[in-house]
Each structure stands twice: as structure tokens, then as C-alpha cells.
Amino acid sequence: MGGGTIFFVASKVLGLLARPETWLFLALVIALRRLAQGRVGAARRWLGGAALAVLLLGAWPVGDLVLGPLEARYPPRPALSRVDGIIVLSGAEEAELSRLWGMPELNGAGERLFAGLALARQFPDARVVVTGGSGRLGGARSTEAEVAAAVLTDAGLERSRLVLETRSRNTWENAIFSRPLAKPRPGETWVLVTSAWHMPRAMGVFCAAGWPVVPYPVDQRSGMLGLRPEWELWEHGDALRRGVKEWVGLLAYGLSGRTAECGVPPG
The missing domain is CATH 3.40.50.620 (HUPs)
Structure with missing residues (x-):
């Protein structure tokens, strides 16, 4: 397996781990595990945390916090x-x-x-x-x-x-x-x-x-921050997923020497 393929597979694994739904699923799995162990209090805390995360994600566009700086880097x-x-x-x-x-x-x-x-x-x-x-x-x-x-x-x-x-x-x-x-x-x-x-x-x-x-x-995907009157769990979650994945990608590409800084040539 060549270096390019290793990097490609590793980026896919990191991308999967960066998805917010992955972490929500893991929280539910841990809660079920705690219930099976008879640790009801711990299970409630994990379930409560997952429910709070879903509530915040649906009501507030947290993805804008991570997408905004990326999208503001270059003018449209x-x-x-x-x-x-x-x-x-x-x-x-x-x-x-x-x-x-x-x-x-x-x-x-x-x-x-x-x-x-x-x-x-x-x-x-x-x-x-x-x-x-x-x-x-x-x-x-x-x-x-x-x-x-x-x-x-x-x-x-x-x-x-x-x-x-x-x-x-x-x-x-x-x-x-x-x-x-x-x-x-x-x-x-x-x-x-x-x-x-x-x-x-x-x-x-x-x-x-x-x-x-x-x-x-x-x-462009990011907009104005703040509570929105409508419930947009999927939209906000997608923005958060894209933003986290892109920041992880920037870090991985930087560590592997696949990015460099250069001036923008005139148009």
C-alpha cells in the first residue's frame, strides 16, 4: 500500500471520527453499557449529555463557529x-x-x-x-x-x-x-x-x-450566529461536521507536508 493510499484511508478514518453523529452514537452506546452494568446514574448522565447536545445543535448553528473562519479567509x-x-x-x-x-x-x-x-x-x-x-x-x-x-x-x-x-x-x-x-x-x-x-x-x-x-x-454555508426560530438539527449538524472535518484535514495536511503558504497571483 503506497503512501498516498495510506494517507487516503487514514483521512477517511479521521473524517468518520470527526462527525458529530459518531460521538452521539458512542454516547448512546456507553449509556446502554452503563445500564447493563446496573449503573443507572451514569447512564442517565450520558443520556442527558446526549440530549443536551442534540438540543443545542438543533437550536443554535454551532457549525458557524468552525465554518466561519474558514469561509472568511478569501473574499468571494x-x-x-x-x-x-x-x-x-x-x-x-x-x-x-x-x-x-x-x-x-x-x-x-x-x-x-x-x-x-x-x-x-x-x-x-x-x-x-x-x-x-x-x-x-x-x-x-x-x-x-x-x-x-x-x-x-x-x-x-x-x-x-x-x-x-x-x-x-x-x-x-x-x-x-x-x-x-x-x-x-x-x-x-x-x-x-x-x-x-x-x-x-x-x-x-x-x-x-x-x-x-x-x-x-x-x-458559502455559515451565516449569523444566534438562536434560530426553527428547528434545524440536520442543517446545523451538517455544518458542524463539515467544519470539524475541514479543520482536522488542515491539521493532517499540514503535518504531512501537503500544504504551503504562497501569495495569491493577480487576476
Whole structure:
């Protein structure tokens, strides 16, 4: 098993441990264990803690606390006067659902593709790199880049402008596998399109890969903090999961030398 595969598997395990629902499930398991041991008081404390966590998560967008700093790192819609290439990171595509239904299926990160398409229309001479294989441990029979290409071409983008990278399983591989295909030349302006909460790690990875890019963050998720009048357990939990996972990813990529700091080239 190569180093890239070990890192990929380890990142999946860390991602699972970072999910809030994992910790809630463990709290319930511990409570059941305490009940089986006859330790009713301890079981009540674990159950009470889990119930309080669910209440706070449903009523208060705690995910904004971890997503907000990530999304504020780079301003949206940077001023661009020249663009030679556009890189769209995968993550918006549901590859297996697309294969099952015979048509492109997207998730909540679809703004990545819409923004990439808008930039491609604004700069008609720019090449468009769509990068993404499958992030599943067992792989997949279709790739995210292929689904993205179908969406973009259906929307009118010429297939000849697209460069597809279909091997990558994570952000690091997005950069190192796409660069030989794109062949960026010195002095060119390349724009990186991905979700705002993912942009700090993506920028660090592309800098470490020696490919300076202009950040174009989309798909912002954080909003105003405070109690909300509606019950949004799933929405708040999803934001918390994304934020914690991304901070863990930043730490793991930093410790493994897969990120670097570099200046943002002018657009």
C-alpha cells in the first residue's frame, strides 16, 4: 500500500471520527453499557449529555463557529481581468446516483459547477480543468469529473475546452494529477473554484504542488450566529461536521507536508 493510499484511508478514518453523529452514537452506546452494568446514574448522565447536545445543535448553528473562519479567509468574487485556466474541484457530483439514474445528479455544492461555467463564459479562451475521481474507499464505477463534464456540456460548454482528471481521491491528488494534464505555463492566471470552507486547504495544497492559483470561493454555508426560530438539527449538524472535518484535514495536511503558504497571483 503506497503512501498516498495510506494517507487516503487514514483521512477517511479521521473524517468518520470527526462527525458529530459518531460521538452521539458512542454516547448512546456507553449509556446502554452503563445500564447493563446496573449503573443507572451514569447512564442517565450520558443520556442527558446526549440530549443536551442534540438540543443545542438543533437550536443554535454551532457549525458557524468552525465554518466561519474558514469561509472568511478569501473574499468571494475576486476581480479578474485575465484568466488562462479554470480549475473546478469535484465534490458537487453524485457519481453513483448519476450512473443509477442515467443523468447527472448534484448535491448542495453545485455552485462549484455553476461558478466554473460562468467563468468559462466570461473568459472564452480559458481552459477548464475538472478534477475528481472517487472519494469512496472502495472506488466507484463512474467518476465525479465525468458527471461534472456532462453537466457543463449540457449547459453549452464546448467539450474541446474541458480537461478531465479522473484519478484523484482527495485534494492533494486533485492538484498533483491535474497539473501534468493542464500544463500551466509561467505567467498564466489560473482560477481555483471550490467551496469557501474548503478553499484554505485547497489553496495550501496547490501552493505545495507548485501551482499558484487565484481563489474563487463559492458555496458559502455559515451565516449569523444566534438562536434560530426553527428547528434545524440536520442543517446545523451538517455544518458542524463539515467544519470539524475541514479543520482536522488542515491539521493532517499540514503535518504531512501537503500544504504551503504562497501569495495569491493577480487576476
